[in-house]
Amino acid sequence: MGGARKLTVDLGERSYPIYIGEGLLDEAGVRLAEHGISKKSPLLIVTDNRVAERHLGRLEALLRESGFTVASAVIPSGEASKSLSRLEELVGAALERGLDRKSAVVALGGGVVGDLAGFVAASYMRGIKFVQIPTTILAHDSSVGGKVAVNHPLAKNIIGAFHQPELVLYDLDTLQTLPEREVKAGLSEVVKHGLIWDAEFVAWCDANAEKLLALDPEALGYALYKGCSVKAAVVSKDERENDLRAILNLGHTIGHALEAVAGYGELLHGEAIAIGMVGAARLAVRLGAPEDVYRVTKRVLARVGLPVRLPSHLDTDAIMSAMMHDKKFQEGAITFIVPVAVGKVEINKSVSTALIREIVEELKQEAVEA
Amino acid sequence: MGGARKLTVDLGERSYPIYIGEGLLDEAGVRLAEHGISKKSPLLIVTDNRVAERHLGRLEALLRESGFTVASAVIPSGEASKSLSRLEELVGAALERGLDRKSAVVALGGGVVGDLAGFVAASYMRGIKFVQIPTTILAHDSSVGGKVAVNHPLAKNIIGAFHQPELVLYDLDTLQTLPEREVKAGLSEVVKHGLIWDAEFVAWCDANAEKLLALDPEALGYALYKGCSVKAAVVSKDERENDLRAILNLGHTIGHALEAVAGYGELLHGEAIAIGMVGAARLAVRLGAPEDVYRVTKRVLARVGLPVRLPSHLDTDAIMSAMMHDKKFQEGAITFIVPVAVGKVEINKSVSTALIREIVEELKQEAVEA
Ligand SMILES: NC(=O)c1ccc[n+]([C@@H]2O[C@H](COP(=O)([O-])OP(=O)(O)OC[C@H]3O[C@@H](n4cnc5c(N)ncnc54)[C@H](O)[C@@H]3O)[C@@H](O)[C@H]2O)c1
Ligand SMILES: NC(=O)c1ccc[n+]([C@@H]2O[C@H](COP(=O)([O-])OP(=O)(O)OC[C@H]3O[C@@H](n4cnc5c(N)ncnc54)[C@H](O)[C@@H]3O)[C@@H](O)[C@H]2O)c1
Ligand SMILES: [Zn+2]
Ligand SMILES: [Zn+2]
Numbered sequence: 001m002g003g004a005r006k007l008t009v010d011l012g013e014r015s016y017p018i019y020i021g022e023g024l025l026d027e028a029g030v031r032l033a034e035h036g037i038s039k040k041s042p043l044l045i046v047t048d049n050r051v052a053e054r055h056l057g058r059l060e061a062l063l064r065e066s067g068f069t070v071a072s073a074v075i076p077s078g079e080a081s082k083s084l085s086r087l088e089e090l091v092g093a094a095l096e097r098g099l100d101r102k103s104a105v106v107a108l109g110g111g112v113v114g115d116l117a118g119f120v121a122a123s124y125m126r127g128i129k130f131v132q133i134p135t136t137i138l139a140h141d142s143s144v145g146g147k148v149a150v151n152h153p154l155a156k157n158i159i160g161a162f163h164q165p166e167l168v169l170y171d172l173d174t175l176q177t178l179p180e181r182e183v184k185a186g187l188s189e190v191v192k193h194g195l196i197w198d199a200e201f202v203a204w205c206d207a208n209a210e211k212l213l214a215l216d217p218e219a220l221g222y223a224l225y226k227g228c229s230v231k232a233a234v235v236s237k238d239e240r241e242n243d244l245r246a247i248l249n250l251g252h253t254i255g256h257a258l259e260a261v262a263g264y265g266e267l268l269h270g271e272a273i274a275i276g277m278v279g280a281a282r283l284a285v286r287l288g289a290p291e292d293v294y295r296v297t298k299r300v301l302a303r304v305g306l307p308v309r310l311p312s313h314l315d316t317d318a319i320m321s322a323m324m325h326d327k328k329f330q331e332g333a334i335t336f337i338v339p340v341a342v343g344k345v346e347i348n349k350s351v352s353t354a355l356i357r358e359i360v361e362e363l364k365q366e367a368v369e370a
Numbered sequence: 371m372g373g374a375r376k377l378t379v380d381l382g383e384r385s386y387p388i389y390i391g392e393g394l395l396d397e398a399g400v401r402l403a404e405h406g407i408s409k410k411s412p413l414l415i416v417t418d419n420r421v422a423e424r425h426l427g428r429l430e431a432l433l434r435e436s437g438f439t440v441a442s443a444v445i446p447s448g449e450a451s452k453s454l455s456r457l458e459e460l461v462g463a464a465l466e467r468g469l470d471r472k473s474a475v476v477a478l479g480g481g482v483v484g485d486l487a488g489f490v491a492a493s494y495m496r497g498i499k500f501v502q503i504p505t506t507i508l509a510h511d512s513s514v515g516g517k518v519a520v521n522h523p524l525a526k527n528i529i530g531a532f533h534q535p536e537l538v539l540y541d542l543d544t545l546q547t548l549p550e551r552e553v554k555a556g557l558s559e560v561v562k563h564g565l566i567w568d569a570e571f572v573a574w575c576d577a578n579a580e581k582l583l584a585l586d587p588e589a590l591g592y593a594l595y596k597g598c599s600v601k602a603a604v605v606s607k608d609e610r611e612n613d614l615r616a617i618l619n620l621g622h623t624i625g626h627a628l629e630a631v632a633g634y635g636e637l638l639h640g641e642a643i644a645i646g647m648v649g650a651a652r653l654a655v656r657l658g659a660p661e662d663v664y665r666v667t668k669r670v671l672a673r674v675g676l677p678v679r680l681p682s683h684l685d686t687d688a689i690m691s692a693m694m695h696d697k698k699f700q701e702g703a704i705t706f707i708v709p710v711a712v713g714k715v716e717i718n719k720s721v722s723t724a725l726i727r728e729i730v731e732e733l734k735q736e737a738v739e740a
Contacts, residue, residue, distance in 0.1 A: 084454045087529070088522060095524045123493075126519065126530045149496065152458060154465045159457070160496045161531065 005225045009144055009232045014164040018143060018232075020224050022217050024171035025059055028133070029066020032104075035167040037129060041103040042069040044094050046117035048077040051109045051135050054177045059108055059133070071097035075116065082116050082150045084159065090120045104129035104166065110136035110182075115157070118148030122163035130165045135174040137186025138270060140224045143168045144231040145245075170224060172217045180213075184305040185270025187212055188251075190223050191300055192277060193230035196247050199343030201226050202300055209303035247345050250337040251276030254360070257322035261314050267307075274306035278366065279359050284339040286355065287348070293339045302369060310363035319360055320353065375595045379514055380606045384534040388513060388602075390594050392587050394541035395429055398503070399436020402474075405537040407499060411473040412439040414464050416487035418447040421479045421505050424547045429478055429503070441467035445486065452486050452520045454529065460490045474499035474536070480506035480552075485527070488518030492533035500535045505544040507556025508640060510594045513538045514601040540594060542587045550583075554675040555640025557582055558621075560593050561670055562647060563600035566617050569713030571596050572670055579673035617715050620707040621646030624730070627692035631684050637677075644676035648736065649729050654709040656725065657718070663709045672739060680733035689730055690723065 004021030019031065033039065043063065047056050052074045063070045073093040075081040094103070105128065107117035114132055121130035134143050149160025178186075187205075190212075194202035204226075205212070211219035231248065238244040255276030258267055267275075281289075281297035298308050323334065336351040374391030389401065403409065413433065417426050422444045433440045443463040445451040464473070475498065477487035484502055491500035504513050519530025548556075557575075560582075564572035574596075575582070581589035601618065608614040625646030628637055637645075651667035668678050693704065706721045 084458050088454050091522050091529055092524055095522065095528065123529045123531060125528060126517065126532055147496065152461050152465065154462055158465065158495060159461055159493045161493060162496055 005221055007225060007228055007232060009164075009228075010236045011146075011164060014146075016165055016167050018168040018170060018228050020170040020172070020221050020228070022172045022221075024169045025055070025062060025133075025174065028059060028169060029063055029068065031167060031169060032063070032068070032131060033066065035131075037068075037104045037131065037166060038102045039067045039069070041100050042071055042097050043104050043106055044090070044097060044099055044120075045070060045072040045106045045108055046075065046090060046113055046120065047072065047108040048075050048081065048110075048113050050077045051113070051174075055108065055135065055174050059106075071099075075113070077112070079112055079151070082112055082157075084150055084152075086116055087120060087123070087150055090116070091124055094120065094124055099124065099128065101125050101128060104131055106131045106133060108133045108135065109139075110134065111139045111142040114139055114142045115148050115160070116150060118146075118163055118165070119150055119160055122148050122161035127163065130163055132165045132168045133174075134168065134170055136178060136182055137175065137220075137224065138182070138189055140170070140186070140227045141189045141231060143170070144228050145235040172215075172220055172224075175220065176215055178215075180305075181268065183213065183215065185268040187223075187304040188270030188274045188277075188301070188306050190227040191304060191306075192248075192250050192273065193227040194300075195277060195297060195339065195343065196250050196337070196345045197230040197233070197343060198226070199341070201230075202296060202342055206296075206300045206303055209300070213305060243347070246335055246347050247337055249335070250339070250345055251280055253323060253334065253336055254279045254319075254356075254363075257319045258310065258314065260322040260325075261318045262311070266311075271307050274301045274308060275310050275363060277301065278308045279310075279363050280337060281339055282359050282362055283336065283351065283355070286359075287338060289338075289340050293342055296342045297339070298366075309366035309368050310360065312364045316357065316360050316364075320357055323356065324353070375591055377595060377598055377602060379534075379598075379602045381516075381534060384516075386535055386537055388538040388540060388598050390540040390542070390591050390598070392542045392591075394539045395425070395432060395503075395544065398429060398539060399433055399438065401537060401539060402433070402438070402501060403436065407438075407474045407501065407536060408472045409437045409439070411470050412441055412467050413474050413476055414460070414467060414469055414490075415440060415442040415476045415478055416445065416460060416483055416490065417442065417478040418445050418451065418480075418483050420447045421483070421544075425478060425505065425544050429476075441469075445483070447482070449482055449521070452482055452527075454520055454522075456486055457490060457493070457520055460486070461494055464490065464494050469494065469498065471495050471498060474501055476501040476503060478503045478505065479509075480504065481509045481512040484509055484512045485518050485530070486520060488516075488533055488535070489520055489530055492518050492531035497533065500533055502535045502538040503544075504538065504540055506548060506552055507545065507590075507594065508552070508559055510540070510556070510597045511559045511601060513540070514598050515605045542585075542590055542594075545590065546585055548585075550675075551638065553583065553585065555638040557593075557674040558640030558644045558647075558671070558676050560597040561674060561676075562618075562620055562643065563597040564670075565647060565667060565709065565713065566620050566707070566715045567600040567603070567713060568596070569711070571600075572666060572712055576666075576670045576673055579670070583675060613717070616705060616717050617707055619705070620709070620715055621650055623693060623704065623706055624649045624689075624726075624733075627689045628680065628684065630692040630695075631688045632681070636681075641677050644671045645678060645680050645733060647671065648678045649680075649733050650707060651709055652729050652732055653706065653721065653725070656729075657708060659708075659710050663712055666712045667709070668736075679736035679738050680730065682734045686727065686730050686734075690727055693726065694723075
């Protein structure tokens with residue numbers, strides 16, 4: 001496996017390691033055992049149909065070879081699987097396969113699988129162990145912080161828990177099968193972690209964009225390591241999401257509104273927040289940040305293949321009203337994360353809606369370089 | 371309100387008070403505010419249709435008078451309401467009424483309402499505040515320990531969390547409307563708390579059985595206070611249910627099997643575990659405990675109107691197999707809680723199934739005094 005990177009998410013008693021490298025699946029048995037996953041109690045691997053096709057058989061075989069009792073449950077790929085009815089189905093599978101208090105749930109997949117399987121682990125018998133094996137770039141984000149959840153017909157991620165994994169195994173080989181559009185969308189959150197915390201890393205992303213898009217293992221491993229490190233630094237300081245953790249929402253105020261208005265499918269989450277980050281950078285400059293913030297943000301996102309212009313057919317009123325709706329959940333004020341420099345943001349709780357509307361309009365005119 | 375009793379469940383940061391007395395509903399507004407429940411964010415009261423009829427209007431009015439924004443959701447009375455679909459419905463209600471991270475869920479009702487509403491509070495936005503206003507005697511048990519859950523078609527209480535309330539308000543007046551059979555069933559767990567921990571309290575229950583059955587406020591208040599105290603002492607030492615907490619299962623190994631075999635309705639939970647406790651006492655004597663243990667256990671349970679004989683139409687094989695099924699969840703061994711004296715039990719992990727079968731047969735012959 002060469003040089004696997006290891007990172008510790010520092011949460012006191014609930015601290016856990018993230019391993020990032022090539023060939024890590026081959027060592028899954030050893031790593032799980034090392035981190036206290038029991039061979040006496042059955043494991044449940046949760047994955048989706050696309051990931052199952054490519055990687056499930058191998059993981060099952062490797063874990064069985066290592067002496068684990070392994071059951072698997074395959075859900076349909078896509079956000080719609082993050083539902084209470086899938087939760088009920090997976091708990092049924094866990095019961096039928098005899099999972100007990102010492103069992104673990106292993107999530108093999110992207111953020112959808114991770115969030116759903118994580119909530120199964122959090123709630124089955126009021127909490128059993130959880131292991132993440134992320135197979136998307138975007139899932140570097142969900143592999144840190146312990147947020148697990150399912151959706152309600154009226155709101156995303158509204159039913160959930162904080163449940164930290166025992167360990168995270170990020171095998172870069174599994175990422176090789178990821179569709180190109182998902183690669184780019186995942187890089188959006190990687191870049192975000194640079195923009196909120198680490199100017200040098202932003203410059204590195206800019207310089208290494210081609211390697212990242214080509215899934216070069218050394219570049220990819222480094223980028224995921226840095227992305228996870230920034231998120232880990234933020235959540236270690238603020239596990240329960242009070243203040244600091246809000247900075248992780250850079251680009252998300254506009255981004256979520258775009259996802260809601262465009263409807264699932266047109267814009268991936270990473271694409272929507274790329275546009276949102278350009279918007280936040282524009283806002284920043286209006287509020288007095290150096291021009292640089294806008295130029296660099298837009299450039300690095302474009303370099304990794306992300307959209308920076310807001311699709312002009314999306315209705316501005318609808319976008320504004322989606323933002324107002326989100327607001328409801330935060331007692332009256334829209335919280336906007338605004339850069340003050342590249343690699344540094346602040347929380348602004350009093351941005352006027354008129355100004356945001358102007359930014360949305362400008363984003364529809366955003367020039368796109370050849 | 372005269373002499374309200376106060377008890378603190380000692381769980382470090384998550385410690386909380388239980389108030390027990392008459393007229394406590396009148397002070398609900400003051401108490402909630404005192405314990406950090408916000409008036410700026412809406413509350414959701416969850417209750418069932420029977421309790422709603424008798425007590426909801428008053429609680430709503432009193433909380434509104436105190437300046438709270440109050441919404442209510444009424445579920446159908448009965449165990450079937452502890453389901454994921456009710457959870458989804460209640461989360462929908464919470465969203466529609468604008469509950470945010472600073473809101474609280476208030477459970478007004480018995481254990482069913484408490485468990486379901488508690489899991490809503492545990493999972494809505496990954497956890498908001500929770501207040502319990504228990505209206506059954508049995509709910510003294512669920513008001514200590516923080517266990518909240520819903521059922522799965524294949525198993526009871528299998529999807530849940532540990533989520534401690536901010537406070538518990540036990541208004542003895544609300545208990546006056548409780549049906550007699552529910553009163554007796556609730557006293558079963560009260561007696562259980564004596565049998566596992568406090569011989570003097572067992573003697574007190576024996577001497578005060580009539581007062582308890584008549585819902586005499588002074589006697590009832592004391593009994594609930596003692597019951598909660600014993601449970602609090604046990605869970606404070608073992609919040610996450612590893613070892614000591616198992617002693618709370620006195621009577622439950624046989625009791626659960628009886629509930630499963632009899633089907634819902636024939637035996638209430640408290641009735642089933644009363645028979646189970648007589649069984650455990652018989653077992654104890656077989657294993658060398660003084661005869662006394664059996665005599666006192668049976669006598670006090672009969673005094674508070676509980677069944678002590680196992681209905682002979684329930685099939686012994688079916689009961690045994692239900693017990694074996696439960697076993698699956700504990701890695702191979704049936705755990706039996708066995709008295710060693712009145713007020714003292716031990717955990718026995720190696721009781722032979724042959725011996726248990728004999729006890730079950732004996733329980734069918736149990737003499738019932740006039
Ligand atoms: N918990 C958190 O902190 C957190 C953070 C960010 C996002 N999320 C959640 O994550 C989800 C999005 O994550 P995602 O983008 O990974 O979504 P995803 O799990 O749906 O994966 C995206 C697509 O890629 C496919 N796929 C995954 N791995 C593959 C592989 N190796 N090869 C081929 N195809 C593969 C999937 O089947 C799916 O079609 C959202 O539900 C979001 O709410 C959670
Ligand atoms: N969380 C825990 O630690 C814990 C412990 C013990 C039991 N439980 C759970 O508690 C439940 C049983 O509790 P329960 O016996 O209170 O059940 P319950 O809530 O169903 O109440 C019993 C009946 O009494 C009615 N009722 C309640 N209060 C009333 C009042 N004041 N006046 C008139 N009618 C009233 C209810 O509508 C119901 O029909 C089970 O689901 C069990 O799993 C949980
Ligand atoms: Zn995001
Ligand atoms: Zn019980």
